[in-house]
Structure formats: C-alpha cells, structure tokens
Amino acid sequence: MKKLRLFTPGPCMIPEDVMLAMAHPIDHHRTADFRAMLQDVTEHLQWLMGTSGNCLTITGSGTCGAEAAIVSTMTSGHKALICRAGKFGERWGKVCDAFNIPNVKYELEWGLGFKSEGVAKMLDDNPDCDTVIVTHSETSTAAVSDVQAIAKLTRDRDMLLIVDGITAVGAIPVKMDEWGIDILITGSQKALMLPPGLGFVGVNDRAWARVDEGSTTTFYNNLKAYRKSMGNFDTPYTPNNVFVRGAQVVLHRLKEEGLENIWSRVAACAKATRQGAEAMGLSLFAKDPVDSVTAINVPDGIDEPKLRKTMRGKYGVQIAGGQDHIKGKVIRIGHMGYVDRFDALAALSALEFALIDQGYKMEPGAGVAAAQKVLVETLG
Amino acid sequence: MKKLRLFTPGPCMIPEDVMLAMAHPIDHHRTADFRAMLQDVTEHLQWLMGTSGNCLTITGSGTCGAEAAIVSTMTSGHKALICRAGKFGERWGKVCDAFNIPNVKYELEWGLGFKSEGVAKMLDDNPDCDTVIVTHSETSTAAVSDVQAIAKLTRDRDMLLIVDGITAVGAIPVKMDEWGIDILITGSQKALMLPPGLGFVGVNDRAWARVDEGSTTTFYNNLKAYRKSMGNFDTPYTPNNVFVRGAQVVLHRLKEEGLENIWSRVAACAKATRQGAEAMGLSLFAKDPVDSVTAINVPDGIDEPKLRKTMRGKYGVQIAGGQDHIKGKVIRIGHMGYVDRFDALAALSALEFALIDQGYKMEPGAGVAAAQKVLVETLG
Numbered sequence: 001m002k003k004l005r006l007f008t009p010g011p012c013m014i015p016e017d018v019m020l021a022m023a024h025p026i027d028h029h030r031t032a033d034f035r036a037m038l039q040d041v042t043e044h045l046q047w048l049m050g051t052s053g054n055c056l057t058i059t060g061s062g063t064c065g066a067e068a069a070i071v072s073t074m075t076s077g078h079k080a081l082i083c084r085a086g087k088f089g090e091r092w093g094k095v096c097d098a099f100n101i102p103n104v105k106y107e108l109e110w111g112l113g114f115k116s117e118g119v120a121k122m123l124d125d126n127p128d129c130d131t132v133i134v135t136h137s138e139t140s141t142a143a144v145s146d147v148q149a150i151a152k153l154t155r156d157r158d159m160l161l162i163v164d165g166i167t168a169v170g171a172i173p174v175k176m177d178e179w180g181i182d183i184l185i186t187g188s189q190k191a192l193m194l195p196p197g198l199g200f201v202g203v204n205d206r207a208w209a210r211v212d213e214g215s216t217t218t219f220y221n222n223l224k225a226y227r228k229s230m231g232n233f234d235t236p237y238t239p240n241n242v243f244v245r246g247a248q249v250v251l252h253r254l255k256e257e258g259l260e261n262i263w264s265r266v267a268a269c270a271k272a273t274r275q276g277a278e279a280m281g282l283s284l285f286a287k288d289p290v291d292s293v294t295a296i297n298v299p300d301g302i303d304e305p306k307l308r309k310t311m312r313g314k315y316g317v318q319i320a321g322g323q324d325h326i327k328g329k330v331i332r333i334g335h336m337g338y339v340d341r342f343d344a345l346a347a348l349s350a351l352e353f354a355l356i357d358q359g360y361k362m363e364p365g366a367g368v369a370a371a372q373k374v375l376v377e378t379l380g
Numbered sequence: 381m382k383k384l385r386l387f388t389p390g391p392c393m394i395p396e397d398v399m400l401a402m403a404h405p406i407d408h409h410r411t412a413d414f415r416a417m418l419q420d421v422t423e424h425l426q427w428l429m430g431t432s433g434n435c436l437t438i439t440g441s442g443t444c445g446a447e448a449a450i451v452s453t454m455t456s457g458h459k460a461l462i463c464r465a466g467k468f469g470e471r472w473g474k475v476c477d478a479f480n481i482p483n484v485k486y487e488l489e490w491g492l493g494f495k496s497e498g499v500a501k502m503l504d505d506n507p508d509c510d511t512v513i514v515t516h517s518e519t520s521t522a523a524v525s526d527v528q529a530i531a532k533l534t535r536d537r538d539m540l541l542i543v544d545g546i547t548a549v550g551a552i553p554v555k556m557d558e559w560g561i562d563i564l565i566t567g568s569q570k571a572l573m574l575p576p577g578l579g580f581v582g583v584n585d586r587a588w589a590r591v592d593e594g595s596t597t598t599f600y601n602n603l604k605a606y607r608k609s610m611g612n613f614d615t616p617y618t619p620n621n622v623f624v625r626g627a628q629v630v631l632h633r634l635k636e637e638g639l640e641n642i643w644s645r646v647a648a649c650a651k652a653t654r655q656g657a658e659a660m661g662l663s664l665f666a667k668d669p670v671d672s673v674t675a676i677n678v679p680d681g682i683d684e685p686k687l688r689k690t691m692r693g694k695y696g697v698q699i700a701g702g703q704d705h706i707k708g709k710v711i712r713i714g715h716m717g718y719v720d721r722f723d724a725l726a727a728l729s730a731l732e733f734a735l736i737d738q739g740y741k742m743e744p745g746a747g748v749a750a751a752q753k754v755l756v757e758t759l760g
Contacts, residue, residue: 008408010618019403026399026575028388028698059577060440060600063617067600098599189618195406197439197577197620217597219478220440220447237443238390238569240577240620318408 007347008320009139009167009293010062011189011196012337014246015253018193022246029241030234037241037248039233044251045200048259049169049184051176053204056226057247059240062166062187065199067095068221069162069183073207074101074131075214078160081106081122081129083114087140087323088164092133099217104129110141110326111295113288116149123157131160136168137290140323142332144172144290148179155180160210166190169200170254171266171292171336182207188243191266191292191336193250198243203227267291268378269335269344272371276348279370280355280362285322285330295322295330296351302358304328310354317350341375387727388700389519389547389673390442391569391576392717394626395633398573402626409621410614417621417628419613424631425580428639429549429564431556433584436606437627439620442546442567445579447475448601449542449563453587454481454511455594458540461486461502461509463494467520467703468544472513479597484509490521490706491675493668496529503537511540516548517670520703522712524552524670528559535560540590546570549580550634551646551672551716562587568623571646571672571716573630578623583607647671648758649715649724656728656751660735660742665702665710675702675710676731682738684708690734697730721755 006013027033038057045055058065070092074080080101082093085108096103106122108114114134123129132154136147147163154161162183168174169184170191176184181202188198203211203223216222225236254262270291274284277296285295298304304321308331311317322330333347348367356364386393407413418437425435438445450472454460460481462473465488476483486502488494494514503509512534516527527543534541542563548554549564550571556564562584569576583591583603596602605616634642650671654664657676665675678684684701688711691697702710713727728747736744 004405004407006406006408008410011406011408011621014406019405023399023403025384026386026391026394027384028386028391028700029576030388030700031692031698060444061617061619064440064444064600095599098602099597187618195620195622196409196618197623217479219475220444220601222478237441238567238576239441240575241391242575243577312411318411320408320410 002316004316004318005343005346006318007333007339008318009332009334009336010187012191012193012334013339014193014195015250015338018246018249021249022242024245026242029239034241035233037244041244041247041251042233044255045202047255048251049174049176049202050178051184051202051204053176053202054227054230056201056203056223056230057235057239057244058199058201058226059197059237060199061196062185062199063091064221065187065201066092066164066185068199068223069185069201070095070101070133071099071218071221072216072223073160073162073183073210075216077102078131079103079129080131080133081119081126083119083132083134083145085112085114085141085143086110086135086138088135088138088166092164111143111286113143114145114150116146116153119150120153131162133162135164136174137172137292139167139293141286142290142293142295143286143288147174147181151179151181160207167292167336170262172290173263176202176204188247192247193337194243194246197240198247264379265340266335268375269339269341270294271378272344272374273333273335273348275374276367276371280352280367285326292336293332293334295332298329298331299360302355302360304331307331307354307358310357311350315350315353317347319347341379345371382696384696384698385723385726386698387713387719388698389712389714389716390567392571392573392714393719394573394575395630395718398626398629401629402622404625406622409619414621415613417624421624421627421631422610422613424635425582427635428631429554429556429582430558431564431582431584433556433582434607434610436581436583436603436610437615437619437624438579438581438606439577439617440579441576442565442579443471444601445567445581446472446544446565448579448603449565449581450475450481450513451479451598451601452596452603453540453542453563453590455596457482458511459483459509460511460513461499461506463499463512463514463525465492465494465521465523466490466515466518468515468518468546472544491523491666493523494525494530496526496533499530500533511542513542515544516554517552517672519547519673521666522670522673522675523666523668527554527561531559531561540587547672547716550642552670553643556582557584568627572627573717574623574626577620578627644759645720646715648755649719649721650674651758652724652751652754653713653715653728655754656747659750660732660747665706672716673712673714675712678709678711679740682735682740684711687711687734687738690737691730695730695733697727699727721759725751
C-alpha cells in the first residue's frame with residue numbers, strides 16, 4: 001500500500017470533504033446562490049486576515065493576485081522599496097520592472113528575514129520611496145520577516161505597505177488592521193487548503209485611495225474592476241466558482257478551529273520538525289525560521305534529488321527541494337494546510353528512512369522522538 | 381426531486397468522472413507525473429485546435445488568456461482592428477485600451493457576425509492596422525463570424541489574426557493551421573467541460589515572431605514566460621494542477637468521440653433548439669446564429685427575469701439572460717459541454733413549461749416535437 005502525503009509548501013494537502021464539495025455538480029456564477037457564497041467567503045477572509053477592508057477573490061495563481069495588488073497601487077510615479085531575500089521577493093521586483101514601476105531593491109542574504117531597522121535605514125537612504133513591498137514568509141528560504149514592526153514603521157512614515165502573505169495567512173499570526181498592513185495577498189493552495197487557482201487580496205482604505213489616484217495599465221489584474229463587482233458580491237470576469245465553493249467549506253473549518261488554535265498547530269508542527277531535524281544531526285537553512293515551512297540543509301554525502309525521489313517513490317512523502325542557487329542544497333517541508341501533528345511526524349519519519357537508505361549515520365528514531373517531545377509539550 | 385441542469389454558455393455541465401478525477405488527492409506540480417500530464421493535455425489541445433504550434437495552459441479565466449495573447453503580441457507599435465459586435469468583442473477593445481495598444485474598432489450591430497468583405501473594407505480604410513482580433517462565437521449575441529474567410533484575408537495580407545475561440549473550440553469547426561489562425565484562445569468552462577479557471581492559448585510561429593519583436597509590459601500574462609517553461613511541460617507560476625488533471629480526462633473523452641462527431645452533436649442540438657423555438661412561435665436574436673449557444677428573443681408580455689427564475693427554481697434548468705442593452709430582451713441556451721440530445725430536449729421542454737406558466741399561448745409539445753424531428757434527421 002502506498003499513500004501520498006504532500007508536504008510541499010504549496011500545493012498543500014486538502015481535506016477530503018473540501019475535494020468532494022468541489023465535485024458537486026457545477027452551477028452558474030451569476031446567481032443569488034453564488035453571490036451568497038462569495039459574500040460568506042469574503043466575510044470569512046476578513047476574519048482570517050484581520051481586516052474590515054475588502055477581500056477580493058481573483059481567479060489566477062497567487063502571483064496573479066500579487067501582480068494585481070502591485071500594479072493597481074503603483075500608478076502615478078510612486079516608488080517601491082522591495083525587500084528581496086528569496087525567490088518571491090525577487091518576483092515582486094520583476095513585476096515592478098515588467099510594468100516600469102520605479103523601485104529600489106533591498107537585498108539580504110537568503111535565509112534572513114527583514115527587520116524594521118534595516119527597512120528604516122533603506123528608506124532613509126532612498127527618500128523617494130513611498131511604498132514597501134515585503135514577503136512575510138519567504139517560501140523559498142523558509143524565513144520570516146517582522147511584518148508587525150515594519151508595518152509600524154510604514155504607518156509612522158505614512159507609507160503604503162504591501163505584504164505578500166502567501167505562505168503566512170492562515171498559518172502564522174498576521175493582523176492586517178491591527179498591525180497596519182495596507183495590502184495583504186494570499187493564495188488558495190497554501191494554508192487555505194485548496195488547489196492552486198485563486199488569489200486573495202485584502203485592501204484597506206489607504207490602499208484604495210492609492211488605486212484611485214491613477215489609471216492602471218492593465219485589465220485583468222485591475223483591482224478597480226474587482227471592487228466595482230464586489231459591491232454585489234460578484235466578479236468582473238468568470239470566476240473559478242468551484243474553488244469558491246471549496247473556499248467556503250475550508251473557511252468554515254478554519255473558523256471553527258479558531259485563529260489561535262491554527263497558529264498553535266502550525267507552530268507546534270514547525271517546532272517539532274526543527275527540533276526533530278536537529279536531533280537527527282541536521283541544520284536549518286533559515287537564520288530567521290518561519291513556522292509555515294522548514295528548510296533543512298542537506299548534509300554532506302547525501303544526494304538531494306535521490307533523497308526526494310526515495311521519499312516520494314518508496315515512502316509516498318512529497319517534499320520540496322531548493323530553488324535557484326540553493327537547489328540541491330536544501331529540502332523544504334511544509335506545515336500548512338491539512339497537516340496535523342501525526343502528519344508532521346510522518347514527514348520526519350520518512351526523512352529518517354530516506355537518509356538511512358543513503359547510509360546517513362543517525363540513531364533511528366532520534367528525530368521522531370524529539371519531535372514527539374515537542375508535540376507533547378506544545379499541544380499536549 | 382430536483383435535478384440542476386446547467387445550460388449557461390459557460391460554465392457548462394461537467395462529466396461526473398471529470399469532477400471525481402479532480403477530487404483525487406492533490407499532488408505537487410513540479411513532478412514528472414505532472415509534466416507527463418501537461419504534455420498529454422498539450423498534445424490533445426493541439427489536436428483539438430488543429431495546430432502543430434504551442435498550446436499554452438494559463439491559470440486564470442478565458443479573459444486572462446486573451447489578455448496574455450493580445451498584450452504579448454501587440455508590442456512595438458502594432459495596431460489592431462477589433463471586430464466588435466457584442467460584449468466580448470468590446471472586452472478585447474478594452475484590453476487594448478487599458479494597455480495603450482493602438483486600435484481601431486470595427487462595430488457591427490449585435491447579432492451579426494463578421495465577414496471577410498467587411499473586414500477587408502475596414503483594413504483598406506485603416507492601412508496602418510496589421511492585426512485583426514475577432515471573436516469566433518460571440519457568446520453575448522450567439523452570432524458566428526466567418527473566421528475561415530477572415531483568416532484567408534489576413535494571411536493574404538500578411539497580417540496577424542488573433543481569434544477569441546472561447547465558445548468555439550471544441551464546439552464548432554475551428555482549424556487553426558489549415559485556416560491560418562495565428563493565435564487561438566479558449567477557456568476551460570465551455571466546450572472543454574471543466575470549471576472556469578484555465579485559459580488555453582494556441583500560438584503559431586508567426587505569432588511567436590511577433591512576441592519576440594518587443595518586450596511586453598506585463599508579467600503574469602506574458603506568453604514568453606509560458607513558452608520558456610513549456611519546453612519541459614512545466615509552467616512559470618503555480619498552475620491549477622487539479623484542473624489540468626480534469627483537462628486530461630476531458631480531452632481523452634473528446635478525442636474518443638472525434639472532432640466531426642463533436643461538431644455534429646453540438647450542431648444538431650443547436651438546430652433542434654432553433655427550430656424548436658421557432659415552432660413555439662419564438663424568434664432568434666442572432667442574424668448569423670452560432671451552434672454553441674442560441675439566443676432567443678423574449679416574446680412580448682413575458683417577464684424575462686421571472687422566466688429564468690421559474691426555469692431555475694421550479695424546473696432546475698439554468699439558462700442565461702442577455703447582457704447590457706439586450707438584458708431582459710433575450711435568453712441564451714448553451715449547447716456546449718456535457719450536453720447531449722436529451723439535455724437539449726430538456727432545456728426546450730423547461731422553456732415551454734415556464735412560458736406556459738406565464739400564460740404564453742402555444743400548443744404544448746410543439747417545441748420539443750420540432751426539436752425531436754431535427755434530432756432524428758441529424759443524429760438518427
């Protein structure tokens with residue numbers, strides 16, 4: 001028997017009832033039933049993001065949602081400070097460059113998170129920047145940035161803050177209104193336990209004021225069009241209404257669990273994985289590790305592609321490798337989505353098996369024992 | 381008992397096995413399994429579109445795919461002639477305007493299709509246009525344009541032809557290479573019998589040469605990024621891999637049915653609906669009716685919103701109304717997707733019931749009898 005367990009940092013595992021809800025016979029989207037569904041989804045997204053602002057549902061990947069957010073607010077000669085310390089930070093810079101949006105790149109070594117002090121210094125050096133774009137959880141490096149402090153800074157300086165919360169929202173604490181985030185982006189295939197295909201964008205009034213300043217050189221990814229339709233809980237273009245149905249089921253599940261419980265569950269699985277890995281003699285890649293995904297350095301003498309191939313092929317456990325210059329050097333294990341304490345143990349167990357298969361020296365069980373200890377202490 | 385039957389011209393009904401295939405446990409997209417799936421989908425799309433060119437799969441609605449096609453080919457000062465006789469023709473003009481792409485609008489009355497003579501005349505009058513954008517099946521009016529003749533014209537004049545085939549591909553004959561279409565766009569939620577959420581774009585070498593001329597002011601909707609990834613049957617951003625799985629099942633079904641059989645089935649259902657409607661004393665909206673969807677004028681004394689409400693609420697049959705200035709004046713019944721001869725009869729039957737409920741004078745059964753006669757003659 002082989003059972004597939006998906007621990008990639010997106011897509012993430014999906015509850016069975018959500019998959020089956022999406023297999024319900026398809027309906028039309030210009031109906032009262034759909035509008036009621038989208039209204040319910042929107043209100044639950046507001047709860048999840050911690051905002052009384054708009055939460056827009058866009059048919060496309062998370063990158064699509066992020067592009068919409070960036071392009072719609074960066075008209076009229078505004079200039080962005082882009083915090084780059086990984087593949088996604090880099091991507092938002094590429095979006096700005098593609099649309100000729102003025103920007104400055106603030107580079108940190110991969111594995112580090114951004115702190116308010118560093119951002120403040122960069123803003124001092126670049127006084128024409130009036131917008132900060134930061135990735136809360138940098139999926140490619142498994143590092144977390146201090147968005148709460150950065151939000152305080154941008155609010156104090158009256159700047160716009162755009163946060164890529166794609167592997168943060170629904171996994172780690174993110175409080176849009178309380179912290180002062182102006183735009184918060186997430187995607188369906190992460191903590192929201194859906195397949196890839198929807199982007200969600202939270203937009204507060206400060207951000208809308210920006211959107212209204214200029215006219216955007218885009219059509220599909222124009223937040224104005226979504227706002228206009230959202231008055232009736234409608235969408236400007238044909239939405240992926242099947243995933244909206246799934247989102248409704250997922251969001252009700254999450255609401256029932258409660259924000260604090262969700263964050264504790266993810267944090268416990270992450271801590272268990274980190275301490276389990278260290279007990280196996282492994283080291284972490286990120287200096288500022290995030291709880292939604294863990295990046296582990298591949299030890300000397302271990303063939304990384306073979307490791308993941310064994311984990312998938314022999315044990316049915318799919319994790320992710322590294323991207324770009326850390327390809328082959330790290331593995332990444334997600335703790336988001338439909339992942340509970342026992343799944344976290346399974347991922348670590350499969351890693352033990354596959355390492356031992358390659359002759360890695362360790363005491364069998366050391367990893368899962370350390371992880372179990374953390375789980376008992378944190379969730380017990 | 382109430383059974384929902386969906387006859388909107390998108391989304392369309394989805395085969396049960398396709399819905400269940402999509403409810404399969406989710407997998408990661410950066411895997412050999414996914415690449416094999418996307419390769420299979422791509423080869424089947426080539427078959428469906430009739431092209432040896434690339435067929436790209438984009439996560440987003442059909443509008444997203446169309447924007448990618450238009451924006452990626454209309455760099456470097458090219459100018460488009462946009463054929464507008466309905467909501468979708470209008471939309472492609474709006475896309476051009478949003479991206480500051482030079483264009484001329486060729487307007488025809490709603491309900492008419494475009495012919496090569498009219499396009500030739502417009503091109504004579506606007507010698508700086510070097511691209512034609514035409515909607516094959518204008519979903520909002522149920523009218524068909526003569527894309528085969530327009531393609532001959534654009535090929536003779538060495539111009540680029542971009543065809544919105546969103547409610548054409550997989551429903552009515554469209555032969556990309558044989559006719560000389562350079563870009564052909566479709567969406568998942570029409571004849572492809574999937575939910576909304578994927579756009580498909582066929583691109584030939586002439587179109588790629590255009591793409592390579594300039595640099596596109598866009599990121600997510602940039603065909604270059606998709607081409608680069610498609611070499612390995614990969615995608616530039618996280619794809620809706622669940623719908624790609626569904627697409628594989630659907631495309632195998634369609635291939636088994638065969639193109640000629642698909643076109644005959646849709647044409648027979650359309651003809652049966654048209655003749656059935658006329659036998660009920662109703663008239664058609666489109667002067668050049670297409671086979672993928674039929675628009676019927678609402679007769680005097682009939683309350684259109686109430687008619688559709690009765691059809692959905694009392695009979696479980698969901699059709700579409702008119703858009704913009706024909707709202708309340710027409711109803712639209714789709715013949716695409718998982719619709720067979722008996723479904724076509726059911727749609728007409730429900731229309732009879734709902735009209736009679738409003739006191740419409742007709743001989744009960746006249747519509748379905750006329751439709752059945754057509755079905756026996758065409759499919760029998």
